Amino acid sequence: MRRSLPLAVLNRETTMKRHFTILFTALVVALASVAQAQNKGEVLIKNATIMTASHGVIEGGSILIRDGKIAAVGKNSEVKAGANARVIDATGMFVTPGIIDAHSHSALDSINEGSVSVSAMVRMRDVVDNTDINIYRQLAGGTTTIHALHGSANAIGGQNVILKLKWGKPAEEMIVPDQTRTIKFALGENPKRAGNQTNPFGQGNRPLRFPATRMGVEFTIREAFQQAREYMREWDDYAAAKERGEDPVPPRRDLKLDAIADIMRGKLFVHSHCYRADEILMLMNVANEFGWKVLTFQHVLEGYKVAKEIAAHGAGGSTFSDWWDYKIEAYDAIPGNAAIMHHKGVVVSVNSDSNDLARRLYQEAAKTIKYGGLTDEEALRFITLNPAKQIKMDHRIGSIDVGKDGDLAIFNANPFSIYARVEMTLIEGEVYFDRKEDMKRREAIAKEKKELIEKERRTAPQEQRQPQPPITPTVSGPGDDQPEKGEIKNK
Amino acid sequence: MNKERISRFLLKSLKGLTVILLLCALSYVAWRQSALAQQPAVYVIRNAKIVTVTGATIERGSVLIRDGRVAEVGARVAAPGNAKVIDATGLSVYPGMIDSGTQLGLTEIGSIQETHDTTELGDFNPHMRAIVAVQPNSELIPVARANGITTAITHPSGRLVSGQAALINLDGWTWQEMTVKAPAAMWMEYPRAPRGRGAGFVQAEGAANVAQLRERQLAALRQKLEDAQAYAKAKEARAADKSLPPRPMDFVLEALVPVVKGELPVLMVANSEREIKGAIEIADKYKLKLIISGAEDAWKVASTLKEKNIPVIIGPVTELPNNEDDDYDVNYSHAAKLNKAGVKFAFQTADAAYVRNLPYQAGTSAAFGLPKDEALKAVTIYPAQIFGVDNLLGSVEVGKMANLIVTDGDPLEFKTNVKHIFINGKPVDLSSRHTRLYDKFKDRP
Numbered sequence: 001m002r003r004s005l006p007l008a009v010l011n012r013e014t015t016m017k018r019h020f021t022i023l024f025t026a027l028v029v030a031l032a033s034v035a036q037a038q039n040k041g042e043v044l045i046k047n048a049t050i051m052t053a054s055h056g057v058i059e060g061g062s063i064l065i066r067d068g069k070i071a072a073v074g075k076n077s078e079v080k081a082g083a084n085a086r087v088i089d090a091t092g093m094f095v096t097p098g099i100i101d102a103h104s105h106s107a108l109d110s111i112n113e114g115s116v117s118v119s120a121m122v123r124m125r126d127v128v129d130n131t132d133i134n135i136y137r138q139l140a141g142g143t144t145t146i147h148a149l150h151g152s153a154n155a156i157g158g159q160n161v162i163l164k165l166k167w168g169k170p171a172e173e174m175i176v177p178d179q180t181r182t183i184k185f186a187l188g189e190n191p192k193r194a195g196n197q198t199n200p201f202g203q204g205n206r207p208l209r210f211p212a213t214r215m216g217v218e219f220t221i222r223e224a225f226q227q228a229r230e231y232m233r234e235w236d237d238y239a240a241a242k243e244r245g246e247d248p249v250p251p252r253r254d255l256k257l258d259a260i261a262d263i264m265r266g267k268l269f270v271h272s273h274c275y276r277a278d279e280i281l282m283l284m285n286v287a288n289e290f291g292w293k294v295l296t297f298q299h300v301l302e303g304y305k306v307a308k309e310i311a312a313h314g315a316g317g318s319t320f321s322d323w324w325d326y327k328i329e330a331y332d333a334i335p336g337n338a339a340i341m342h343h344k345g346v347v348v349s350v351n352s353d354s355n356d357l358a359r360r361l362y363q364e365a366a367k368t369i370k371y372g373g374l375t376d377e378e379a380l381r382f383i384t385l386n387p388a389k390q391i392k393m394d395h396r397i398g399s400i401d402v403g404k405d406g407d408l409a410i411f412n413a414n415p416f417s418i419y420a421r422v423e424m425t426l427i428e429g430e431v432y433f434d435r436k437e438d439m440k441r442r443e444a445i446a447k448e449k450k451e452l453i454e455k456e457r458r459t460a461p462q463e464q465r466q467p468q469p470p471i472t473p474t475v476s477g478p479g480d481d482q483p484e485k486g487e488i489k490n491k
Numbered sequence: 492m493n494k495e496r497i498s499r500f501l502l503k504s505l506k507g508l509t510v511i512l513l514l515c516a517l518s519y520v521a522w523r524q525s526a527l528a529q530q531p532a533v534y535v536i537r538n539a540k541i542v543t544v545t546g547a548t549i550e551r552g553s554v555l556i557r558d559g560r561v562a563e564v565g566a567r568v569a570a571p572g573n574a575k576v577i578d579a580t581g582l583s584v585y586p587g588m589i590d591s592g593t594q595l596g597l598t599e600i601g602s603i604q605e606t607h608d609t610t611e612l613g614d615f616n617p618h619m620r621a622i623v624a625v626q627p628n629s630e631l632i633p634v635a636r637a638n639g640i641t642t643a644i645t646h647p648s649g650r651l652v653s654g655q656a657a658l659i660n661l662d663g664w665t666w667q668e669m670t671v672k673a674p675a676a677m678w679m680e681y682p683r684a685p686r687g688r689g690a691g692f693v694q695a696e697g698a699a700n701v702a703q704l705r706e707r708q709l710a711a712l713r714q715k716l717e718d719a720q721a722y723a724k725a726k727e728a729r730a731a732d733k734s735l736p737p738r739p740m741d742f743v744l745e746a747l748v749p750v751v752k753g754e755l756p757v758l759m760v761a762n763s764e765r766e767i768k769g770a771i772e773i774a775d776k777y778k779l780k781l782i783i784s785g786a787e788d789a790w791k792v793a794s795t796l797k798e799k800n801i802p803v804i805i806g807p808v809t810e811l812p813n814n815e816d817d818d819y820d821v822n823y824s825h826a827a828k829l830n831k832a833g834v835k836f837a838f839q840t841a842d843a844a845y846v847r848n849l850p851y852q853a854g855t856s857a858a859f860g861l862p863k864d865e866a867l868k869a870v871t872i873y874p875a876q877i878f879g880v881d882n883l884l885g886s887v888e889v890g891k892m893a894n895l896i897v898t899d900g901d902p903l904e905f906k907t908n909v910k911h912i913f914i915n916g917k918p919v920d921l922s923s924r925h926t927r928l929y930d931k932f933k934d935r936p
Contacts, residue, residue, distance in 0.1 A: 133815045140819045189602075304932050324925075325631065325844035326601035336929040343933075356811045359819075363851065366905035371925075418854030418904050419863075421823075442818060449816065 042066050042085035043406065043429045046076055048095040051415070053384040054399035056377065063095065065406030068428035073400050093423060094414055096380060097399050098144025098407030101358050102318040102387035103271075103298050103351035106134040106146055107163055107174070114153030114194060117210060118224045120183060120259035122158035124148050128171040134355040136167045139433040141359035142409030142422040145176070147391050149298070152186035152273040153194065155211070155220040159183045159259060160271065162391055164407075164427050180392040182295065183259060185272035187279040189329050191217050218282050225290040228260035269295035269392065271318075275329035277305040284313045296390040298351070300341070301333035307344035316347040316390040321364035322371070338382060339372020349387035362409075366416035376416055533557045534913070535570035536897060539579035544586055544871050545886035554584055556893040559916030564887055579897050582910055585867075586886050587641025587894035588902065589874040590849045591804040592758075592784055592839030595632060595645045596625030596659065596666070601844070610649035614708070615715055617746035619654030621647050622673035625666040633923035635846035636661040639902050639909045641894040642671060642884060643846060644839070644874075646678040646758065651712050653678040655746070656758055658878055660894065662914040671892075675878050676782060677750050681761040681770045682708035709769070716777045719747035756780040756878070758804065762813075764788040771795065782877060784839070787813060790825055793832035802835040802877045806852045807842070820859050826869065827860030837874035854903035866903060892916070 043065040050061040050073065062079035064072040072079045081087070105111045109127040113119040128148070138146070144165055150158035162179040195212030211217050234251040241248035262268035270287070274280050274297050287294050296316040297303060301324070303310055303317045310317060319341070324333035342348045350365050352358035365379040388398025397405050406429035413420040425433040534556040541549040541564060553568035554561060563569075570576070599606035608624040625645060635643070646656035655674035663669035682705045722744035729735045749755035761770040762785040771792075774781035783789060786803040789796060796803060808822045818824070829836045838852040853866040861869075875885025883892045896902060897911035912919040 134811075137811070137819045304929075305935070308935070322845075322848070325599075328600055328603060331600060331630075332928060334925040334928045336925065336933070340929070340933050356809065359811075360809070360855075363855070363905070370905050370908065371929075416905060418851060419858045421858045438819070445816065 041429075042071075042081050043088065043426070044079070044081035044085045045088045045090050045095060045408070045410070046079075048090035048093050048410070049414075050400060051094060051096045051376070051380055052400040053097050053377070053380050054401050061095075063400060063406075063408065065408075065426070065429035068406050068430075070400060070402055070404050070406050072402060088410070088424070090410055092412070094411040094420070095400070096142065096362075096409050096411065096415055097384040098397065098405075098409055098425065098427060099142045099361050099383045100145045100147070100349075100387040100391075100398060101138070101143055101352050101361060101383075102147050102296070102349045102390050103353045104146035104148050104358055105151065105353070106138065106148065106355055106358060107132045107165075108148055111149075112151030112153040113158055114151065115209075117154045117191070117220050118156040118256060118260075119150070119154055119158050120156050120224070120257075121255035122150065123161070124150055124158060125161040125175055128161065128163065128174060130169065130171040130174055134358070135165045136433070137355070138358045139165050139167055139425045140422060140435070140438070142362060142411070142415070142425055143358055144407040144409070144425060144427050144432075145388075145393075145397055146358070147182070147271070147387070149271065150184040152184070152190040155186060155191045155217045156224055156260070157184035157186055159268070162393065165432065166427055166430075167432055176393070176396075181262070181268045182271050182391060183263065183268050184298075185221070185270050185283065187217055187272060187274040187283060188214065188276060189327055190273065191220075214279055214282070217279070218286065221283070221286050222289070224257075224260050225264070225286070228257045228264065229290070231257040232261045232264070263292050264290055266292070271296045271298050271390075273298045275299055275301045275333075277302040280306055281309060284309065284315070287313075295392070296349075299353070301330055301337060303346065304334065304337045304340035305332075307341045307346055310341065311345035316349065316386070317341045318349040318351045318387065318390055320353070321350050321367040335367060335371035338368045339374055342372070342374070342378065342382075347386050347389050348382055349390055350382040351387070362411070362415040362420065363418070366418075369416060376414070379416060532559075532916070533562075533571055533574040534577060534916070534918070535568065535574045536577045536579050536584055536895070536911075539897065540583040541887055542583055542585045542867075543887040544868060545888060554887060554893075554895065556895075556913060556916050559893055561887060561889055561891050561893050561895075564889055577897065577911060579911075582897050582899055584887060585639070585896050585898060585902050586871045586884070587896050587912070587914065588639050588849055588870040589837070589884060590635075590640050590643040590840055590846050590870075591837040591874045591877065592806070592841050593635075593643045593645050593846050594648065594843045595635060595643050595661070595846060596627065596629050596669075596843075597621060597645055597647070598843050599626070599629055599631065609647050609653075611647065611654065614651045614711065615743055616647065616650055616654045617652045617677055617750065618742040619647055620657070620674065621645050621655055621678075622657035622659070622666055622670055625657065625659060625669060627663055627666055627669055630924040631843050631846070632661050633920065634844075634925055636912060636914070636919060637909060637921050637923050637926070638847035638850065639896040639898065639912070640846055640849050641896065641912065641914050644675060644758075644878070646676075648678060648680070648760075651680060651682065651708055652715070652747075653680060655755075658880065660914050662917070662919045671883065672878065672880055674755055676756045676758040677747075678784075679712075679757055679759045681759055681766045681773075682712065683762070683766055712773070713776075715743075716747070716751055716773070716779075719744045719751045720777070723748045723751055750779060751777055753778050753780045756782050758782050758784045760785045762787040764791045767792050768795075771799065771801065774801070775799075785841075786836075787822070787825075789834065789836075790828040790832070793829060793834050796829075797833045800835075802837070802873075803829065804837050804839045804874075804877070805829070806839040807845075807848075808838070808852050808856055809848075823855055823859040826853075826856035826866070830861055830865050835873060835877065837869050837877055850903045851905070857903065863901075863903070870903075 046062040048061055050058040060076050062076045064079050064081050107129050108124055109129045113122045146163050148163050149160045160182045162176045163174045164176055166174050192212050194209035211220055238248050238250055272283055272294055283294055294315040296318050298318050300317045300319050319337050322335040324330050338348050338350055352361060357364055361383045365383045368374050369379045385398040388394035397407055408426045409422055410424040411420045412423050423435045536554045541552050549566055552566045555563035555568050555570055594609050597608045611619045642660050644656050644658055647654035656676045656678045657673035658671040658675040659669040660671055725738055757779045759770045761767045761783050767783055781801050784804040786805050789803045805825055808825055810822055812821045840846050840849050849870055853870045857863050857866040872885035875881040884894055893913050893916040895913040896909050898907050898909050900907035
């Protein structure tokens with residue numbers, strides 16, 4: 001609505017007499033800004049227990065969001081809103097920053113380009129699915145931002161995308177502007193699956209794909225960086241020749257090597273799927289050889305064994321709270337992993353890698369309190385400020401601080417209590433989930449569904465029954481670690 | 492000569508006597524030692540809040556454990572001098588939790604087929620007994636029990652009739668020692684549209700489509716139950732009249748006899764409304780003692796379940812909704828709906844590695860409308876009732892098996908830690924693969 005009004009007015013403007021133009025334009029601008037202000041404006045959340053994630057807990061606190069950004073946070077008495085502010089009374093409630101999932105595959109049309117061992121040229125931002133119902137389900141769990149990753153089918157995967165879960169908005173509006181560019185790497189069992197004839201995910205009659213071992217994974221990465229280094233030299237030579245006033249033939253553009261070159265140029269950052277301590281050390285070694293740093297290790301289930309080395313490298317660790325045992329490389333996974341890495345100086349987050357867990361990351365964080373003896377504040381950072389750091393977006397999101405995006409989750413109790421649930425979720429000051437509204441809508445939706453089914457029954461001829469869908473054996477591709485529903489958790 | 496023979500005889504006898512005496516002494520020492528090793532068989536937990544579940548909560552009291560059983564519970568309990576005292580000041584005693592559906596002991600590592608003993612070949616395996624394949628030294632068991640789960644159903648899976656589920660304690664040197672009740676139920680899976688990898692199997696079966704396959708499986712299941720009825724009838728007739736010719740033993744039908752006689756309950760996996768109704772229809776027709784497992788749509792047929800007194804095992808309730816247009820909390824709030832409708836239910840993790848998360852099934856349900864005391868009952872006394880062992884398990888009561896946990900708070904809460912566990916009256920080690928690795932690496936220099 002706020003877009004259509006000024007556009008319509010501007011169209012009409014062309015028929016206006018010239019001397020009205022200036023006056024009218026001024027009016028349009030004024031109207032547009034009013035519309036903007038009405039849509040965004042001010043939101044005041046008051047009487048809340050505010051868990052800021054950056055500077056402790058404020059009892060009896062208020063948060064003022066103006067035009068989507070946090071304008072003030074403090075005690076009730078310290079925060080003043082304008083007369084037109086939307087007021088949310090959060091008496092008895094707990095407010096946290098919007099939850100950030102550092103490892104998601106939600107809202108994507110596809111996850112793995114697993115046909116090649118290096119797929120650095122593909123981008124998840126090109127396959128964002130804004131109709132994925134999991135967006136809404138995750139909002140209902142307080143999650144506001146996801147780091148939507150390429151899968152783990154190959155040693156060097158595709159480029160990831162950071163999304164705000166703006167349910168109902170076009171995909172372009174979900175893609176966070178000016179975001180950090182990240183790329184997925186994968187080590188261990190997943191990238192070598194396609195090279196293994198007897199892998200549990202069944203390759204059928206597909207040809208084997210290199211590599212089949214951790215040795216091959218290491219080589220695949222080193223080879224790609226060597227190629228990218230030579231590719232960069234070609235471009236440097238070309239630039240130098242031009243500089244000399246020559247007329248050289250430009251090198252052929254290679255989108256795959258462009259991306260890998262960007263890693264070495266410090267423009268694209270690596271998030272690497274990994275499990276075992278040895279492969280974690282291996283990747284840091286390769287990174288050092290080619291002069292870059294791993295931004296974040298994903299899963300990193302044996303991170304606790306080499307936490308010291310990870311901290312020294314400066315990488316983060318994004319892990320599961322308590323997943324283990326689903327494969328041999330997860331047999332040494334322990335629920336104290338997050339706590340040990342944290343205590344040794346690693347920036348730690350707890351992620352979902354699952355449409356299910358992404359709905360209750362606050363519960364996952366709570367487990368780190370139990371198994372690692374951490375505080376509420378530390379656990380909260382694992383799902384807010386720390387994942388924001390791991391995607392280099394902590395200047396915008398991850399804590400309740402003035403100037404940051406107005407992304408908040410409102411709980412009916414301390415979020416780390418099993419009895420807590422999310423009542424409301426806001427992104428940039430807009431309410432995207434409201435449990436009360438959701439409950440109210442249910443009856444209407446049920447009624448509409450019933451009517452549609454009845455209509456279908458009335459209009460469909462009796463003899464023309466829906467044909468049965470053909471039976472096609474589904475073969476799970478190598479890659480992401482999400483379990484299929486109905487499986488005994490092959491997570 | 493005679494003298495010599497006599498003295499030789501005496502000497503021999505003396506030697507023999509010495510050996511006998513020595514043996515007696517040795518065996519006495521051995522007996523003493525083994526008796527000492529088992530000591531004390533008497534424990535008393537003092538100064539605890541006791542949440543009995545079935546009766547009133549005792550704010551400050553004691554529990555006396557003798558010979559594996561709860562001997563006394565109350566505000567004042569006299570304990571014998573040899574009782575080992577556990578001071579539980581500030582702590583609470585609860586009954587150990589029961590997971591109503593797991594594969595503990597039958598599987599070790601998800602992706603490694605060689606570690607799975609859950610699914611035998613063939614569609615009809617009522618004669619397969621989970622209990623004999625339970626690995627008592629599974630690393631998964633100590634992980635589960637450290638969070639307060641003392642007892643679990645462990646079951647075969649993946650076939651129309653998968654085999655006999657067992658109720659096991661999560662402690663014991665052997666599977667015999669772990670057994671609480673075996674068989675506890677017959678595990679069946681109502682025919683459904685195969686999904687995922689299983690879909691490839693359909694073509695091998697030569698069925699034109701999923702519906703045809705389902706019909707075929709249903710017909711086969713009905714036939715098998717009818718065969719079992721006939722077999723049972725023939726068996727009874729032969730028992731009454733020995734002149735009738737003996738019939739050869741049929742392992743499959745023999746195992747189904749207690750099922751069609753309604754003596755052994757059937758845990759039937761049925762999730763959609765149609766599957767649940769179909770399961771009820773079969774149970775009605777063949778007079779099965781039905782427990783529905785999975786039961787995702789049970790709330791849609793709650794009145795029938797209540798009317799027919801059919802209990803359901805739900806979970807994991809933290810699983811995603813099945814349909815896009817389901818309420819986002821359809822599974823979280825399932826237990827609350829069943830409770831409101833008066834349907835008896837219990838929770839399962841339907842897993843092996845994640846049994847430790849059983850309390851969070853109950854707790855999350857409480858966050859979405861289930862009263863907290865009902866949530867606790869659904870992991871203690873309700874499963875005990877459903878599996879017919881409420882005389883043994885599910886509450887802190889005199890005479891019951893001493894499966895108890897001592898915690899520093901509400902066992903359904905994340906921040907609560909289990910401080911002591913008793914299984915069958917014995918204190919159980921709280922360490923696991925996870926604590927060992929944690930302790931080893933947390934102090935790595």
